[in-house]
Amino acid sequence: MDKNLQIYNTLTRKKEVFEPLNPPFVGIYVCGPTVYNDVHLGNCRTFISFDLIYRYLLHLGYKVRYVRNITDAGHLEGDRDEGDDKFAKKAKLEQLEPMEIVQKYTLSFREVMSVFNTLPPSIEPTATGHISEQIEMIKEILKNGYAYEKNGTVYFDVEKYNTVFPYGQLTNRKLEELIEGTRELSGQDEKKGRLDFALWIKSKPETLMKWPSPWGWGFPGWHIECSAMSTKYLGEKFDIHGGGMDLQATHHTNEIAQSQACSNTAPAKYWMHTNMLTVNGTRMSKSAGNGFLPRELFTGNHPLLDRGYSPMVVRFFMAQSHYRSTLDFSNEALQAAEKGFFKLMKAGETLEKLSPSTESTVNITELEDNCYKAMNDDFNSPILISNLFEAVRIINSVNDGNEKINKEDLENLKSLFQIFVFDILGLKNEKSGESSNLANDLIDMILNLRLDAKKNKDFATSDKIRNELTAKGVVIKDTKDGFEWELTD
RNA sequence: GGUCAGUUGGCCGAGUGGCUAGGCAGCGGUCUGCAAAACCGUGUACGGCGGUUCGAAUCCGCCACCGACCUCCA
Structure with missing residues (x-):
């Protein structure tokens, strides 16, 4: 097995020799899509990049468990744990059940991934399938004193966490700077600190996707699902955590905080971030x-x-x-x-x-x-x-x-x-579906006639045949004693 | 405003303190009846100004421009 693989680790901001925690096993977690919409090409780039990484690790002989989640609940629109649920909003718009939205866009995501010839992950867990794991984790964070409940919503206490762990390490930022970048809390705000984020959100009467919890009916915050599911399938500490660069500052920063606050363990050894399209x-x-x-x-x-x-x-x-x-x-x-x-x-x-x-x-x-x-x-x-x-x-x-x-x-x-x-590289030769055998035979036949014409130095005829076939999308390449041809699109 | 990237030849896009990235396009040649394809050859590239060095596009400083994140997005 090749020991020379180097990986750029966002945590340390340099390339490091890749040394799995438990070779030959490698655990990799990649933040997947929120399935309330069609994936665009930028999203695809991230998953194609990690597909390459997955394929190379497999080639090197590692036994890789590749986990890529599907976010199908709890992702709010608007800023700071406010605004509508993305699925509810889209469901209203398309006049469907939220879970119909989830199903529709999950299927279309998988189809797109397959068209791009990406290998399916080993596990593709969903947020809604792991509500109890998320609740257990929140309970643990509360028990450890890094979260507080307010009217049925549970918030992560960032400032308290920062007294023990470096909250902004993934982006190399100090807490004070981060706080400066946020807006003042309003009078009615339930949060204690401006950077605090929701682990569990109390549902409104009209909320469709909600679950019972120790804090009443509600749904999980966006970040906790990845912490809960990566822990469940890869352990408290695993090898690689990946995602798009846009997730680095908030989502991944909060994931690290949740895991540290829950089990006093940094979740991943290597953090990898793909750049934007x-x-x-x-x-x-x-x-x-x-x-x-x-x-x-x-x-x-x-x-x-x-x-x-x-x-x-x-x-x-x-x-x-x-x-x-x-x-x-x-x-x-x-x-x-x-x-x-x-x-x-x-x-x-x-x-x-x-x-x-x-x-x-x-x-x-x-x-x-x-x-x-x-x-x-x-x-x-x-x-x-x-x-x-x-x-x-x-x-x-x-x-x-x-x-x-x-x-x-x-x-x-x-x-x-x-x-x-x-x-x-995961490429494949997608030569457009060969046309019928009859068409192939006919082209060969015509080109053989052209070959005869050439032998007789009847170039007027041979050029006429070539021009007309070219016009029909058949590219002719003469060889020493024959010809080759292929179709253009 | 803060944090972090980037600025490479006609286009895209790697990389490095001195030794060819690569693709596409262009030019010249070989091959061909002519083409196409292929092969061979071919480009005073590294934002600007200073500094370090025997030597910098590559390290350091300043400036300019552009971008991302800090607010939902992979």
């Missing part, structure tokens, strides 16, 4: 209204898009940037990625047809080392891809007779290509 330099977000839906991207049905791009092109595009960098969305960038992706896939097909020589003029071992080096350096997929294009060069050069490869190297190259392109 941007459009014209600005964050893609629900509220900004600049969010692309995956479907809009695939079909090209969006004002900012010239045309559609396939899921694998998008996945490849995302892998070309590092997960901790922002990635900007544009037609030009997508088109460039598309060409690169097709080139990579084509090389994969060529690779299968290569025949070995007795000697090798290429260095596959070095190439393989470089691929591992890239991934071991905090999952640097862009560098991995640049190495894979070196593989593409080798494949095409061997195919052209400019390089030689022996049997052993060829086998290694095939295995390397399979491992890094398909197993780890």
